[in-house]
Amino acid sequence: MSIIGSQLKPFTTQAFKEGKFLTVSDTDTLGKWSVFFFYPADFTFVCPTELEDLADNHDTFGKMGVEVYSVSTDTHFSHKAWHDSSPAIGKIRFTMLGDPSGAVTNNFGVMREGQGLADRATFVVDPQGVIQLMEITSEGVGRNAMELLRKIKAAQYIAAHPGEVCPAKWEEGEETLAPSLDLVGKI
Template identity: 70%
Template sequence: MSLINTEIKPFAATAYQNGEFIEVTDANLRGQWSVVVFYPADFTFVCPTELEDLADHYAEFRKLGVEIYSVSTDTHFSHKAWHDSSEAIGKIQYPMVADPTGTITNNFEVMREGQGLADRGTFVIDPEGRIQVMEVTAEGVGRDAAELLRKVKAAQYVAAHPGEVCPAKWKEGEKTLKPSLDLVGKI
């Protein structure tokens, strides 16, 4: 069953952000656009490359009013230790959410059965708390923050322009489509 257009489920967790432990709940993901990025584990291999890529694009996401939340089943203490010891992870300014109980990971249906680790799941959540974009990749397949940024812009555009849709490879400022009977078979 797809999670697209479903509302996020309640959760409460501790996160590491900018030298502090903070509380993050489902309420933080409402009222603004949010991106939740699940990854298998701290101190691994593909994960720091993805999280650093997000850190490098973080200012662009923030300009769009988007907060990023990275989530793994590690503890907030592990997140802090990784942040303090890795040059790549040290760039991160967004909340690194700890989910040692697996509540959030299970809520988003990306828990690996019997492993206690998250799959590489990416979710774009609108201000009403509904999932608008979701993608899950295999452990060895890293994600691209620039492509995620493009998808966020498309989701925001569609939300702000009812009746319009963004075609493949759409970029901000490019032509959109208005589905109608007259357009059927003409694309």
């Protein structure tokens, strides 16, 4: 069942960010765009390649006013150990949420039944706490930060321009569409 358009559910959890432990809750995300980037587990294979890709694009996310939260069911202690031991994960400057209780993962509906691991899933939440985008891939399919950035730009554009929509492969600065009776059957 899709959760697009639903409100972010309450949560509070421990996190690791830039050498420090902190507490993060759903209220910390309000007022800015947020990415919740779920992955199965620390110290694995595809996950570090995805997280490194996000880390390499951290400044771009920041310029767009987007806060990134990676999430796995590992603890914040495990995130720190992985950050300290992996060159790829050592690049991360965004918040790594620990979710050993599974509360955050279950809030988004991406807990693997009977495994205690998150699906490989991405959610974009707007400043009002409403889920605007979601993507879930199979275990072996890694995600691409550039494509995520493109989708966020589109979501931000339509949020700022009611009545317009972004067509397939839309890039910032390209033409959008204004749905109307006149367009029916003309595209």
